[in-house]
Amino acid sequence: MMLSAEGVSVRYGDKPAVQDVSFSIAPGQWWMIVGPNGAGKSTLVEAIARGVPYSGRILWGEREIGSYSSRDYAKKVGILSQTRRTEYAFTVAQVVRLGRYAHQRGFLRGGDAAGPARMEEALRLTGLTGMENRLLTTLSGGEIQRVFLAQVLSQDPRLLILDEPANHLDLKYQQALFSLIGDWLKQGERAVLSVVHDLSLARRYGTHALLLDQGRCAARGTLPAVMSPDHLKAVYQMDVHAWMRDLLTPWQE
């Protein structure tokens, strides 16, 4: 197992956001966290990112994730969150280079032999080669999302976490993003965990799924089993399968 959560709960004040959730991720798997608004999907990801305090256990290998140093943990787990606005005029290269932070060694963190090659590859994969000196303040939302994708790819983590990565992306980049991550997953001992709103995307790319409902785990396991008509109907309170088929009929001509 790479990452395993055992009875994880997160509370915001008196309000429980995630309650007693357990699952574990093995190399080669792509987990999809799905569920309606307010189900606790992003909160669970925040807990794994060590951004909010939780109770229960989250382990990387055999050890609690809190026992790793910030740098060591960043070499294991990389996170791409929703598109952000930047206050200051950083260049594309400066933001992507931050992905190498955990790998930099020595005085003032100057030494990083693998850095330039990793950065170049990340820029190429995300189609940003040649845009290194563009300012983030001049880029569109979709381009900014690609810059942060390049950052997390150059970080070279083993588990990649995506929090609603396709938000604000044009369909073309949505498709490019998901197939790029599919290729990334196949190289070496890697895994992906993503929060997605779009159930069709989840079905198309995931291998496993975790279905959340009001902070609790409604179902978990291999994707087709979790996203069965009964499970989805119970959580979304509608016949999701019928609705999805209905949505797609106009495209079948």
Added chain:
Amino acid sequence: MKTARKIVASCLLTALLSAVFLLCVCLGSVAVPLGDTLSLLDGAMEGREAPEGMYSAIVLSLRVPRVLCAGLMGAALSLCGAAMQGLLRNPLADGSTLGVSSGAALGAALSIVLGFSIPGLPLAGAAGMAMVFAFGSLAAILALSYGMDRSLATHTLILIGVIFSMLVSSLLSLLITFSGEKLRTITYWTMGSLSGKSYEQAGLLAGALLLFGGALLCQSRELNAFSVGEDNALHVGVPVRRVKLTVMAASSALIGVCVAIGGSIAFVGLVIPHVMRLIVGPDHRRLLPLSLFAGAVFLMLADLAARWVLSPLELPVGVVTSLIGAVFFLFIFYRSRKEGRV
């Protein structure tokens, strides 16, 4: 290539700094010819006994320590401002955002009005109290924020800092109404003034700048990550809480020393980093050292203006920096509004 450019830039900045230093030592209510100044400085550096005479007294006992203090304070204020603007991801922040300067000013005013001082401190009276209050304020703000929010989120810190500053300012106003004939001394403290500085004070500033400024300069990469976003800093592996505490503690300590010596001089820490960011961009590996140099040059010149423009009458240097700062800020705001960025 990159190193060569760095060396050239450092040489140019050092030359500029020396030129401004000499200019500020020569000019004033009494102008001292450059040749005399140089021979006096040369003599003092070789450890020769200072010669008798008016020029010697003006240059060696009045102007050199004053200009040194101005340069060091400008460097410190500007460096802290740049670091805090990066850490809090807010271009309107500066070293006093956390309320440390107003705390220090209250300490100084208490000492002036009530006449207490803590025996055995390196700086007597008002300055010592200012330092103690600066550290006390930092501790109070951190404790209050921590009690409210264990993760020390930046917006909690800013809010607590602002509320703390307002509370302290009202206490300060209360003190001023009871201050009577000591009003002028307090005013000089709250506006900031560099008259009558000594070599000991310059030495203390230099030591603090070396220690705390050095600590800030070592956090350049971490500040880059913070100024992209605190969550992004967490994700790329920056130990966010430790960095936050280091930067806040180092800049508050440095600001505390500055206020203890020269009062709270406004706008240097706000405007200089802002201008430097427009020139070299937001990368703190360049922004921090450059802000340090520019702050030194700016405050030396502002102090020159304060004692020269209406000489022999002397203005508090804070009045000069606030005037320049406010006009400049209006200009930046106007320009960015026109470009539709704010």
